[in-house]
Amino acid sequence: MPATSLNTHLSSIKAQDIELGTIDIATFGANVDGMYIYRNTTDDAEFMSINRITNGLYKVIADYYPIVVGRPSIGKNGKGVIVVDPDNLCMPDIAELSVELPAEHFFETRNYKNGDMVKFFNLRKFFRESGISALPEATFSRDHSAAIFRLIRFKDSPYVVLYISLPHVIFDGTAAVALFNNWAECTRNLDNPEYKLQNPPVNDRKVVKDYFDTVTAIEPPHTKHFKDLGAESLVKVPPGAIAALLLAAPDIPAFEEQHLLHFTAEKLEQLRQDVDKAQTTNLALAALLTKTILQANIQTFNSMPTWSYVMFPYDCRHRTEVPMTYSGNLSFSAIAPLESQTVLDGSYKEIARVIKEHCSKVSSEYAKSLIYTVENEIGVLFQAGISLCNSPDTSYVGISNVRYMPMHLIDFGYGGPDILSSAYFIREGMQRIYSNKQDGGIDLFINVKDDLFEYLKKSDELLQYADVIF
Numbered sequence: 001m002p003a004t005s006l007n008t009h010l011s012s013i014k015a016q017d018i019e020l021g022t023i024d025i026a027t028f029g030a031n032v033d034g035m036y037i038y039r040n041t042t043d044d045a046e047f048m049s050i051n052r053i054t055n056g057l058y059k060v061i062a063d064y065y066p067i068v069v070g071r072p073s074i075g076k077n078g079k080g081v082i083v084v085d086p087d088n089l090c091m092p093d094i095a096e097l098s099v100e101l102p103a104e105h106f107f108e109t110r111n112y113k114n115g116d117m118v119k120f121f122n123l124r125k126f127f128r129e130s131g132i133s134a135l136p137e138a139t140f141s142r143d144h145s146a147a148i149f150r151l152i153r154f155k156d157s158p159y160v161v162l163y164i165s166l167p168h169v170i171f172d173g174t175a176a177v178a179l180f181n182n183w184a185e186c187t188r189n190l191d192n193p194e195y196k197l198q199n200p201p202v203n204d205r206k207v208v209k210d211y212f213d214t215v216t217a218i219e220p221p222h223t224k225h226f227k228d229l230g231a232e233s234l235v236k237v238p239p240g241a242i243a244a245l246l247l248a249a250p251d252i253p254a255f256e257e258q259h260l261l262h263f264t265a266e267k268l269e270q271l272r273q274d275v276d277k278a279q280t281t282n283l284a285l286a287a288l289l290t291k292t293i294l295q296a297n298i299q300t301f302n303s304m305p306t307w308s309y310v311m312f313p314y315d316c317r318h319r320t321e322v323p324m325t326y327s328g329n330l331s332f333s334a335i336a337p338l339e340s341q342t343v344l345d346g347s348y349k350e351i352a353r354v355i356k357e358h359c360s361k362v363s364s365e366y367a368k369s370l371i372y373t374v375e376n377e378i379g380v381l382f383q384a385g386i387s388l389c390n391s392p393d394t395s396y397v398g399i400s401n402v403r404y405m406p407m408h409l410i411d412f413g414y415g416g417p418d419i420l421s422s423a424y425f426i427r428e429g430m431q432r433i434y435s436n437k438q439d440g441g442i443d444l445f446i447n448v449k450d451d452l453f454e455y456l457k458k459s460d461e462l463l464q465y466a467d468v469i470f
Contacts, residue, residue, distance in 0.1 A: 009058040013066045013086050020072075020080040020169065021205045022371045023329040025242070026381065027168035028072070028080075029249040030426050031138045032176040036410060037103070037121055037419035040158040047414055048160045050096045050151050056187025056412065057092065057149070063186075064201055065179060065327070067170050068092065068147050072140055072247050080243040082170065090140075092147040099130045099152060103159035106130065108469050112264055118438045120260060120469045121161075121421040135423065138165040139251050163423060172331040174315050175201070177405045179327070188413045201327035208330060211322050211364075217372050218365035221358060222335035226383040234379040242375055254424035255447045259457075260469040264441040267465045275348040279356065282433075285444075286310055286359075286399055287352035289431070292462045293448070294343050294395040296455035301392040308343045309388050310336040311398040312359045316367045332367045334359040335384070340395060389428050390452060396429035403435040403442055443469075 040047040061068045069089040070082035106129070108120045127133055132152075139145050152161040166176055182197055189195040237245055263271070268281055275284035294308050316322070316330045336358030343351055373380050388396050408416045420434045422445040434443040444466070448456065457468045 009055075009062040010069070010089060011086075012062050013069065013084060013089070015086055016066065016084045017073075017075060018067050018070060018082040018084065018203070019075060019205055020082060020243075021208050021328055022242075022374050023208075023332070024169050024205070025080040025246045026374045027172075027329055028246050029252045030168040031165050031252075031254075032168050032171055032173055033137075033165045033423040033425060034163075034176075034180070034407070035121065035123070035421040035423050036162045036164075036180075036407065036417040037421060038160050038162065038414060038416075039418045040160070040414070044414070048151060048162070048412065050094070052190065053151070053162075053187055053412055054094055055190055057094070057183055059190070060179070060183045060186040060197075061092070064182060064197065065203070067203065067327075068166070071146075072169065074244050074247065078240045078243060080169075080247050090146045091144045092149060093136065093145050094149045094151075096151045096153065097132060099132065099154045101130060101155055102157040103154040103161070104157060108260075110262065110467060110469070112439055113266075114439065116439060118262070118436065119419055120262065120443065121419055122260075122470050123421060123424070124256075124258060124470060135163055136165070137251070137254060138167045140167065141251060159418075161421075162417075165423065168329070171327065172315070172329040173313075173400070173402055173405065174317065174331070175327045175329070177402075177407055177410075178325065180410045181406060184410045184412045188411065199325055202323045202325050203327050205328050207322055207326060208328065211320055212368050212371060215364045215368040217369040218363070219369045220334070220361070220366040222337055222384075223369065223373055223380055225335075225337045226380045226387065227377075229383055229387065234382050237378050239375050242378060245378070252426045254426055255428050255430070256424050257428075257448065257450050257453070258422070258424055259446045259448065259453050261444040261446065261462075261466040262436065262441060262469055263444065263466055264439060268442060271465045276352050279352050282312075282399070282401060283352045283356055284348070285433075286312075286355050286397065287348045288462065288465065289397045289399070290338070290351055290355065290395075291343055291346075291348065292456060292459045293390070293397055293452075294340055295459065296448075296452050297390050297395040298344075299455040300390075300449070300452045303392045304344075305340045305391065305393050305395045307387070307393070308338045308340045308395040309397070310338065310355050310359065311388060311396075313400050314362045316362075316364065319362060319367070320364050332362070332370050334362050334366075335388075343395075390448060398427065398430040399433065400430065401433045403433045408435070408437050 066084045070084040073083045075081040106126045148165040150163040272284040430447045432445045
């Protein structure tokens with residue numbers, strides 16, 4: 001479809017300033033991303049047509065998400081805003097790439113007991129051997145780079161990879177996946193110019209402010225922990241200057257030492273039964289990772305860290321009256337600060353119980369307190385950033401569970417993705433859980449240094465349940 005036709009969609013965008021919420025600006029410099037691997041099962045020459053997909057993207061942006069083509073600024077009231085100027089749109093960066101190798105060259109395969117071959121995309125191998133050494137990340141530091149989309153085709157292969165990178169300041173994971181599904185829905189219905197989304201997004205950030213204005217803050221335990229570590233002495237910033245400070249933050253580079261573990265559904269359930277059948281699978285997995293990563297940490301640095309941190313992000317849409325279709329950031333963190341010696345000496349059942357005591361206590365009241373902390377005690381945020389890592393002083397497991405997000409439903413008219421993979425994402429110690437529809441298990445992408453992973457992948461306790469993919 002010619003560019004003039006595509007730009008017709010964007011010509012309908014009106015000038016507007018979209019005020020950002022506190023949780024939005026706290027994520028500035030980070031990205032949300034994804035890699036979706038589609039398979040052409042019909043030999044359709046127009047499979048995942050970039051022109052059609054781009055047309056659908058422009059339509060969904062113009063009709064529902066003009067924030068995607070805006071630029072960050074500070075409003076007259078000192079708040080962070082995204083300025084959408086029809087004469088100066090921050091256009092999406094869209095391109096199609098070709099690789100002179102089949103996609104299958106970058107797959108790792110496993111044959112589990114049901115006899116099906118389960119495929120995994122090895123991103124590190126892809127960057128080493130495809131001729132594409134890196135993919136661009138969303139940034140406001142370059143013009144027309146705030147929304148990155150790459151369609152990657154392979155020689156003699158039915159597979160196509162869709163890579164997406166967006167600035168976290170305008171979307172959290174839930175909102176981003178909703179955007180991807182809405183984009184796909186618009187693409188499927190391009191032939192109907194009057195088509196409207198079945199579940200359009202709620203874009204007004206005011207719904208969050210209005211809700212939290214009715215909530216009384218209760219400080220979560222981990223806030224006091226980081227204050228006691230000296231956070232209050234780190235940074236003192238007047239509340240009116242917070243937006244300017246955070247919107248001036250540099251981009252946070254993605255962490256490139258990525259590894260992948262796979263847990264079949266049977267092994268995952270066995271883990272839960274072995275740890276504590278009264279607990280959830282997530283808590284059993286967190287207990288396993290907290291102890292085995294601490295053990296690998298000790299071997300790597302040849303010392304005992306004082307603290308072992310466990311972090312779970314949680315989506316506050318499930319705990320507030322804010323609509324589930326809200327399109328901004330509404331994810332908060334629950335953190336368990338555990339003494340490392342206690343973790344090392346404790347059973348998995350005991351570790352799971354302690355993590356639950358800290359990380360299951362999530363509420364609107366805690367979320368309101370975290371908003372207050374960003375606005376008034378920014379040193380706590382910086383202290384947490386310093387502490388949450390694997391080092392001689394600290395061990396860290398940050399588990400982002402995206403397995404229930406409807407990623408497999410992102411259908412541009414050719415069916416949903418066959419394989420979900422993760423792009424490189426930020427922060428050492430962070431982990432992402434994806435569902436694997438091929439066998440019903442989960443894929444756990446882990447950000448840890450290669451030398452630490454060398455010890456981790458030899459853990460007999462871990463290997464009792466997990467398969468090391470790369």
